[in-house]
Amino acid sequence: MEGTKTRRKKRLDRSIKVRTEGIYALSSWSEIGYLMFPRALLIVGLLILPFFLDLYWQRVICQAGIYALLALAFDFLAEFVGLVCLGGALFVGAGGYISGLLNSTFGWHPLICIPMGTIGGAVFSTVVLIPALRLRGIYFAIVSFMLPLFAVYIIIALSIFGGTEGISALDTLPNTWVEIYLILSVVLIALFLVRRLVNEDMGLILRGVKENDQAVKASGISITNYRIRAVFIAALLGSFGGAYLSHLYGWLGISLFSMDFSILPIAAAVMGGLGSLAGPVLGALILTPLSEALRGFGQLRVVVYSVILIAFIVYKPEGIMSWLQRKYQQFEHWEEV
């Protein structure tokens, strides 16, 4: 039978990858370099990026940082705790309102209000999500998606916190450099800490809750207790984003509870690669500027945006991160069968 030769892709781990993993000791600079290079590239790349951007794009990166924190929080909860949380808007809104209100009421400096908004927003979000923690899967997702809507309607109906107008003229951060490096360093630190956390004892227990909650219960551990801690950690990330956002624009209003904060991070997480933690951060840093660049398309922006997403889901469901990882760690070549 002629012409029926088929090809398949053969993948082999690079030897340096094998030498640098598991129990083997690092024995040369090239091995250390191999491990450090991708990490260093992300860190250094992010830190020098602002120098090449004008004011407008620097602002975009600030926003991308907020979405990166939310995508990280989403990935952490979905892949390491088993909670699909669509409550990004709740975290942002709670953090933003608390920080902004503290600033407008007491006139405290943003650098004091932001940490307080972060913790206050996380406590608030966690407390309102606790009743939903008994629910599983889609039910938790629905409840977490509804809560920001409740918040918006309560604010409008009661005309509190500035009602639909919001409160403007909040203090902003000293200058653009503080703005941009604050968010970038928080993103990098959060990524580092969450990656550490999922391999600590607490992270192992959370992964246990995701994979078999019955066995965790039989091991004498309260799963509700651990879920609460996990939601609090995720909410800290989102609430920092919110608190930061209200001082970035010097304004707070109901758009802090906007659905974008719940939906866009999911898209970023899918694009970056679920379960990789760094992937969703990368996804957000690509997707947010992309969505900004597509502004020229007007209403068509959403279409272009959706097509990109669908293309990712269909052709690269593994996400950018695992694709990059594969290219970095393995040889690939076509082999005739």
Add this chain to the structure above:
Amino acid sequence: MENNGPFLSLKGVSKAFGGVQAVLDVSFDLYKGEILGVIGPNGSGKTTLVNLTSGFIRPDRGTVSFKGKNITGQPPHKIANMGLTRTFQVMRPYHSLAAFKNLIVPLNSPRVKRTRGGRLGDLDAVAIDILEDIGFERDARVPYKPAGSLPLGYLKRLELGRCIALQPEVVLCDEIFSGLSMSEISSLLPLMERLQMEGVTLVMVEHRLRELFRLADRVMVMNFGEKIADGPPAEVMEDPEVRRAYMGRETS
């Protein structure tokens, strides 16, 4: 402090799922250090009994008491922290974690923290020691393999290891022998005997009668959610009702 009453005691426990009476008015006493076998045809309520005792299901009626305390309606993690834990019929380890990392979960329970006096030390080493002790070959690096990749025999051991890590006083084993080969079972039997010698009280829900009867001090038979016999293995198997229920009607 040693009381002479039963260690674990169920009184008139019933549970219905919709119209199905899964467990009806079951009572039994378990004494410290005993091995109690629970047998019965499929659907006779054995697993439900395990769920009721370990707190995974709340009984409709009746009381469960453990070490003289009423634990009816307590959540499973509280009961586990008192020293009563269980294995599951379907093996679902934390598959993405290395086998020994599976034991980090029980090693972080309040019970273990309490007994170790807050000095936790290197939990990984403790976990690997436990696994090695129950037959994981350290040289073959089995404890380091992802739990999801282990064969069934190891998964059953891992499930027991998870219980042992909790330093339990009672372990309810839900069909720990099912799906294993004869040789795998005979390598598990000494482990169960050793647990008993170490003072762990065992309840073993089983279908494998021959192996169970080698271990059990006492056997309880269930049929349609009711307890129909309770006594030493040989005696119970002579009971005509048991023979009818469990092994089919005798031909004349």
